[in-house]
């Protein structure tokens with residue numbers, strides 16, 4: 001953990017590793033997803049709109065190089081960032097012909113200020129060939145895989161229309177881990193039908209896997225989604241800020257201390273957000289979480305009870321760090337202390353499908 005934050009934050013990790021401010025640049029490669037192109041479904045996950053959680057830059061005709069160029073000058077000015085991670089975010093970025101994917105990754109890595117990639121995708125969309133390709137890039141660059149899990153409860157994955165199982169996620173983690181690529185897992189708090197205990201079980205499940213980072217998202221309602229219908233029918237209600245803060249803090253407490261936290265708040269598009277409106281206040285939400293954890297003496301790993309499956313080679317270890325790597329953060333030991341489990345239970349809304 002770094003500074004005064006009660007969790008291990010991503011910016012500090014990148015800064016220690018590269019010796020300067022490194023900023024992620026969100027890219028839209030114009031790909032699709034099996035949950036949209038008809039292979040698994042056409043409507044997508046219940047919370048996803050037509051942009052596939054992306055920027056829509058590809059539809060505007062911007063190439064990867066153009067997207068990088070314009071974001072770099074903005075981020076260099078705003079954050080004094082010197083290096084960048086190219087984040088393939090929209091849709092499923094390992095889903096497509098291998099040669100097309102390779103050329104997209106190469107285009108991003110060709111930028112002299114790009115130190116690596118973050119490749120966002122579904123766990124059921126990652127072939128051995130794509131992993132081989134990304135493993136080859138990892139000899140010279142930092143390559144993160146970002147898998148959307150959302151919940152470790154299969155019935156929830158059915159409810160939200162994910163189209164993959166928890167086991168397919170675990171399989172992707174094992175295959176990625178064998179190649180020494182670091183893994184970031186996306187989870188969502190406040191999914192329909194989930195209790196607080198369901199969400200904490202997702203944290204316990206992840207705590208036992210060889211992953212290196214998480215992104216914890218708030219479920220918010222976006223225009224043009226099935227979730228918007230459920231919300232308007234009154235069959236889905238959003239978490240309050242206090243509930244989210246309490247759940248996110250507890251989630252962090254159950255994770256091992258070495259897991260990097262890449263995200264703790266949602267980042268809704270103002271014109272697309274339906275509810276909750278408090279989701280727009282990113283800084284305020286983060287501050288509320290820090291205040292809550294500070295006042296109660298909570299911190300990441302406080303309730304973690306050992307047992308993480310370790311990869312044969314730690315993807316964040318110095319020997320696998322690759323060129324450009326500075327100081328690498330080692331794994332911290334298990335934390336101790338903490339009290340018994342208190343079952344937090346609030347989200348019990350049953351969605352009406354129809």
Ligand code: SF4
Nearest residue numbers: 033035044045048091
């Ligand atoms: S897998 Fe991702 S891109 Fe595809 S529908 Fe679900 S959220 Fe959208």
